[in-house]
Amino acid sequence: MSESDQGYPSAVPVGVDTTRASIARVYDAALNGKDNFEVDRRVLDQVRTVAPGVAELAWANRDFLIRVCRFLVKQAGIDQFLDLGSGLPTAENTHQVVQRVNPDSTVVYVDNDPMVLAHARALLVGSPHTTIVAADIFRPLEVLKNPEVREELDFSRPLALFQIGTLHHYSPDDVSAIMATYIDALPSGSYVAIAHFYDPEVAEYSELARKMEEKFVHSPMGSGRFRTRAQIQALFGDLDMIEPGLVLCDDWWPEGPRLAPLSAVRRCILGGVGFKR
Template sequence: MGSTTSKYDAPSMVPVGVDPTRASIARVYDAALGGKDNYAIDREVLRQVATVAPEVNDLAWSNRNFLTRAIRFLTDQGGIRQFLDCGSGLPTAENTHQIAQRIDEHARVVYVDNDPVVIAHGEALLEENEVTHFVSADIFEPQDVLQHPLVRKYLDFTKPVALLQVGTLHHYTSDNGAELMREYVDALAPGSFVAISHFLDPETPELSPLARRMEELFLHSPMGSGMFRTKAQLREFLPGLEIIPPGPGEEPDFTLSDMWWPDGPRLRPLSPVEQCSAAAVGRKP
């Protein structure tokens, strides 16, 4: 245990290669979800954005809850037994492998992240899980991920795979995100799925100014990333895929993350921030 005199705020033990003076995407999300594996610099990102969007933590929960529902769908209805979870972040109570393996204990999951804190926690968590593994790689370098020896060892790309980019692509600030995702999609077998959630510019007079103000604060915060894209821009991330309708009788398209096949009737209105997160699942024909 760390002493109270440590110069680091938290966690008490800082893994090699971690700079507690710079915000980490994974640790900022951990803070937003109420976790304890974050530093003051990470919480400062949320504090800054909360000056214009008090419910900023809702962005993280919208992503997380969509992930839970999407994994259940992919495993149960999609018949997927292989998952490539990009930018997995710090482990929480309901991780991809726990959801999928509740349906099929043999479902294989490979998490990809390049944050030393994530890798350290993930490897410790999965020490006795023979079908779930962590890989250290940059998810914005598709070939580094796809050709990684451990990815190739544990996933069979001749069979369907679910590729997860949940809460990740809005941290890719380049304009060639469509090309990046095409590299991933081209590597997938027919019958594979891609699940995406992303910060959304709703393109309405009421919400667009909020989205753009949050974007400005994220981009200029210690984290330095967090783009809010329109639905038209998000569709480019699913090249050649058949988008699954996000609800009964709905058109196949991106929808609000909280409204992608919700678990039950909604009794409270979505907050403005919850209306700035979109999600979709696409299938490769």
């Protein structure tokens, strides 16, 4: 999914409701993308009333994704990736990062947003090792039994599964059961990466997290739950956590020294990578 608009559909894809906010389009707006509508930007405007730097959640999430991709392809030798909730095209998507290191890496994106599907299918023409599949990522059996997923990925070999910036949009408390189903299906030697909105449970930042959650949930998008560390850690089940464990996204193997303190908003998103023995 390239930043270039070459090959983009020339009109809003069929099935896109421009009167309702879309998770993918709200993220796109936060990342200064162009594939969003007024209703999507209104979500961010609403959250900005309590957190002017709300877009930093999306940037911390994206930066974490890029570093995780590099680690998995360079250090762990992973060459197949299942990216759940791929979102709209932006700079440095999963396939761009990993295929720069290993051009033979296979990436399967999964999403059910009509706009995401239409744009991605147009942009991925001519990319033999990259596919997008239409499925609901919160229905793991629908994903795992999908014929395209099974055809593109070899479940007899290790792979990486991403839920980066997705699970906080699932409100029911059985989100751990969703992840357990995915993890059970992964072969030994696989990795799971998760980034999730975070309630730090300390007065200053917890108040901010809950205010952002309130605005997200009661916005036209209708989702955005800030879970505690224990709740997010539970999503990894009994996987072995890769050092430094479950930490602020910006603290997961940063690329250089930090010259300025993290903003309060960037202290409200956690990331981690687990390994299945």
